[in-house]
Amino acid sequence: MHGQAEQVQVEGAQFEVQDVAGGRGLRGERGCSPARGDGQRHRTNDGGGNSVFVHQRPGNDAGRHELSVLNGEPEDAERSGEGSLSEGSAASASTPKATRTSETAERPLRAVTARFAAALLAAAAAVAATPPPYRPPFGAWSRANRGNPVLEPQRSGLEVSGVFNPAVIKDGDRYVMLYRAQDAQKTSRLLRATSGDGIHFVREAEPALVPEAEYERPGGVEDPRLVKIGETYRLTYTAYDGKDAQLALATSPDLRRWERRGVIMPAGRGRWNVHWTKSGAILDERVNGRYWMYYMGDAQGAYDQTGVAWSEDLLHWTEALDAPILPRRRGRFDSRVVEPGPPPVLTPEGILLVYNGADDRLVYRTGWALFDGKDPTRLLARSDTPIFVPERPWELVGQVPSVVFVEGLVREGPRWLFYYGAADTRVGVAEAFTRKESR
Incomplete structure (x- = not known):
């Protein structure tokens, strides 16, 4: 159905549910980095001036989500090429301000609380499991x-x-x-x-x-x-x-x-x-x-x-x-x-x-x-x-x-x-x- 976009709130941050390659995901209030290949990557602002990405490959469990934290304004990050980050890769050489971590990393998340990260991952996993809105089997008349x-x-x-x-x-x-x-x-x-x-x-x-x-x-x-x-x-x-x-x-x-x-x-x-x-x-x-x-x-x-x-x-x-x-x-x-x-x-x-x-x-x-x-x-x-x-x-x-x-x-x-x-x-x-x- 058409209408207003579905909204999800995580730790006070507002997200918009979007259809992306491979399933459904969250778009943050400060913008979105679209999925690459069959994965999903979504960005929001954590309240501390940082952009948070949630990236999930279909077939992986929730523990395999990846968080990327970028300092600075979202538009600066976009110009730096952050959209090319993918799961399992190091930060792009063109984005020196970017760091990467995952659930298994020992380095603590910079400017993102563990509570916010966990809530964000849970919300993204729930949304990804939700089927997209129904469309009739026929196209335009x-x-x-x-x-x-x-x-x-x-x-x-x-x-x-x-x-x-x-x-x-x-x-x-x-x-x-x-x-x-x-x-x-x-x-x-x-x-x-x-x-x-x-x-x-x-x-x-x-x-x-x-x-x-x-x-x-x-x-x-x-x-x-x-x-x-x-x-x-x-x-x-x-x-x-x-x-x-x-x-x-x-x-x-x-x-x-x-x-x-x-x-x-x-x-x-x-x-x-x-x-x-x-x-x-x-x-x-x-x-x-x-x-x-x-x-x-x-x-x-x-x-x-x-x-x-x-x-x-x-x-x-x-x-x-x-x-x-x-x-x-x-x-x-x-x-x-x-x-x-x-x-x-x-x-x-x-x-x-x-x-x-x-x-x-x-x-x-x-x-x-x-x-x-x-x-x-x-x-x-x-x-x-x-x-x-x-x-x-x-x-x-x-x-x-x-x-x-x-x-x-x-x-x-x-x-x-x-x-x-x-x-x-x-x-x-x-x-x-x-x-x-x-x-």
Whole structure:
């Protein structure tokens, strides 16, 4: 996560935790000498005008740390070449004021107390053993299709008002997209398009799902998420009767014939979500013998936040917590809305959920959250800043301005494709690639 640097205090001296070659280390308040090779070297001021270095090679125990004491100002030491000191070497010939000692040396430390040295070594060892902050497995996002939408609304018919908020899944060698389309009366249907490359889509004439049930009329069926578990495709969507939006489910063996399973999270009946329910993102494998779903509920005060529910049969769902698992955060990009994006992904580090956040001005941006892979109700990390924001004119202007809203995800090898609605009017796709350290 991003944010203020982690701080450690040792014997009254303030240190900043930094990632360096070979692990993590401490940076002192008077500056830092970066690691050389695979070692770590960090400097602080001991209060007596001297610079203290802590240098550890990976694989060595705490007793093998090396302390170097240099008289004079830090900038003088830097100009003298102190950065070239390494474990087991004598002081550089270009630094006549430098002396070196270690835990086993008989010569006492000059201007550094044993208490300070011991505390500093202990703190450095503890920090080095602490894992670095989590980063998602994918790198920076970029807009595919040369920065243009992959679907735009037609001038008449079922999608004249807009096409947006798509779910996409790979079926054999084809990408199948179910997207929300609005007609002139703002009634929503789920239409279908297919692609061979995940970028260029061809519409199909027959809608995938139209409002038929009482709980779907007159508002329609909205905002799909798709997941395949076993041989069955499961579609969560928002059913809107003009009064309440409720999270509903349909299933299919082939992405064409859909059977309604009804409302799975009724509006106004939750333990904390007292109004609408939407945006069900189901993990496609069991954890602790259960299936898990992240969803959006309306909390008191008209704030949309993310909750978590579990099921043993994928049909009947039970809220897992008495409060949102991802609450809104004042002053952040998700201060007003925290809504799940595509189905979450189980990674070696945990369950990764990409989500949609909106601030008090209802500008929608994209964030991520990481949950414990053995306990989906335990939040491990969360983005402090968004990873994707509305920038292009077609993301800034439309039915709802300044919106990127991610609902679809397809992974193929190192490539991640994220499908999103833009300004509630168009469909875009962003791509990212797996970081080298995550491969």
